[in-house]
Amino acid sequence: MIRCKKCGEVGYIKKSGKVRGRQRYYCKDCKVYFSEEQEDKSPVAHQHQVTITDLARHLNLSASTVSRALHKHPDINLATQKKVLDLAARLDYQPNMLASSLVKSKSFTIGIVVPEFINSFFPNVILGAEEVLAKAGYKLVICHSNESYEREVENVKLLLSSRVDGFLISLTQETKKYDHLKAIVAKGIPLVLYNRICTEVDVPKVTVNDYEGAFKATEHLILNGYRKVAHIAGPQTLQIAQSRITGYKDALKKYEIPVNEDWIRHCDLSFEGAKRTAAYLFDLENSPDAIFAMNDTIAVEVIQLAKMRGISIPAQLAVVGFSDDIIAQFIGLTTMAQPVREIGKAAARLVLQRLKNRDVHIESKILSTSLVIRSSSSHNH
Amino acid sequence: MIRCKKCGEVGYIKKSGKVRGRQRYYCKDCKVYFSEEQEDKSPVAHQHQVTITDLARHLNLSASTVSRALHKHPDINLATQKKVLDLAARLDYQPNMLASSLVKSKSFTIGIVVPEFINSFFPNVILGAEEVLAKAGYKLVICHSNESYEREVENVKLLLSSRVDGFLISLTQETKKYDHLKAIVAKGIPLVLYNRICTEVDVPKVTVNDYEGAFKATEHLILNGYRKVAHIAGPQTLQIAQSRITGYKDALKKYEIPVNEDWIRHCDLSFEGAKRTAAYLFDLENSPDAIFAMNDTIAVEVIQLAKMRGISIPAQLAVVGFSDDIIAQFIGLTTMAQPVREIGKAAARLVLQRLKNRDVHIESKILSTSLVIRSSSSHNH
DNA sequence: CTGTTAGCGCTTTCAA
DNA sequence: TTGAAAGCGCTAACAG
16 A cells, blocks of 8 residues: 555556556645655665665655755755765765756767777877866767778767767778768867868867978988988878878978889888888888888888898888887887877867857867987987 | 647747746647747757657657657558658767666666776777677777776766766776775676776676786796796786786796795886886896796886896896787787787676676686797797 | 657756 | 756657
């Protein structure tokens, strides 16, 4: 015999009152539904996690009051607030973000898409972004596309479904279509591209000065006496690969060294691709005496292969990479360092700005690089 | 003059009918609320993302029918289904996971906590876990604690709030209290510990055979003629550090080499810590001729410092690491390889199992290691 | 086969 | 200072 909490009347069983298998009762007088569980006041979270209504029931308060207490709303009796907070702590109440995000249409979550996890680059970008976002009360949801266009699109869909408040994206080497990005923009959700950007969508971007970096890296080799400088470039789809090629070419031009197209090799960002490309250059009749590689992973593979073939570095071959990955210092690789963590921070700051003010145009950010000289290109190191 | 969609009666303005600032109207006859927007049938997503009710309105269907169509429920007219699917595609409808997870009390999300991102270890664990989870229709939410106990606790709270269906956790080197883990278990949420585990909570665990790995690594050094084998251990809090110490000691005992406690140095998992500890061992009056390091990062630092000091490897000093991090092959580091990706996969499989059947006891998984011999410990490599 | 209804857990007016 | 009511977007039981 279940009785109404309010008036004590015996509950009326409504046929349509069954919800999710559980019979609920209805009070004709109070016009309110209630269930058996409502009688149970033992403060033990059982199957489901503790909810705001559980707290309310135990304290004979309304859900709204509990909500206000939890948020330390000014219009609340401090004694009530304390009661609620104490019980919440005792029962290890964790607010249901799904529910609150749903009503507020805001998840306080930013989605980041990274194309790979092999180098230390993206983990560090994540670290930087997280630092800035956490301070602003945002969480970061990490997705990685594994260099696959399809997965990138899936990731975007997933994050869209999770109703993230903003996007931080670095494209895969395969990405040639940008409809998924345009869809984000069309929905009015802040998007920032970083590192692997594209020009097809008009959003704020974070990059380093790739052109200048490549220029200086190449120049460094030339100034160290190397004249036959080759370049292992990244996939043609990548904007940054293009910029670095131009930087490389312009450096050669500055010193009036003719560009040998045979010495510019595109290569995907896998270990095997790098090894293959290095082998190609080594096997050339007229082989280069220096290689500027698109990134450190490739540069390291070059050095590995050179060692295996007994080519001495830097005497017979100089190598320069790009990024200053952790591995570079162990190998003694000269490289163009990027402020990796700063890239993440800058990207995070830009989405945050966008989130604050959706209308104002936001400038892209170009960070600068700096050459770190090590033994792979210089006898003095 | 707003009219009821159903009966055409003029809408009745109820004072309490204002929701979120927007005036809604009420039809006394049909007992239904409606708002001005309901008149607007232009199929253009504006501020908010397209919802199931948007689709329903445009097609003059009910939300449930649309829901059924989207899920390809069998009880649906195929023509209707097609209409819905087409419109959904046209408007780039993305289901609101917040809402569906809320009603289903299930998010199809697993939370993973990693302590660091410096080595390639955790990224690879993530890759493995994701692979298995994706196949089962689950997403992975990545959190990292940055080796901070506080952040670990925060991460758990966050994931709890996000209502993840399960947890994959690897502890920080600081973690000595386990209440946050016990809370997860108390709530009945599946939890699997991996790599950095603890014995204080009774949940399935995924590890490698650390004892045996350490034993064999040490044995390898002994068999190669090194008698003064030191060990740089991890933080004392870590279970795996303890197991590896025991393995190391037992190997020495097997060959009747006395254990020199001065040669067992604990060290935190930072670059600086590693360097300091290496320096300590080198500076010892009676310094070791071989070092078995807790992980590859430490081993690499040892080699770096040895090179700087002109100590030749492996002639004067042999080094063995643990993990077979990417860096090991570049440096030529002998190391005890762990099936890293497999650890992630195994952990994922265990949560999934737990999710399927909450009551059955699930066995922990111990994967095996294998020695990869390179030049840091052997002249033939 | 489709619509109605109730509710997931939370926030937010408005009324008391 | 508190409570009642409505609704965020979606699903599911039930009725037609």
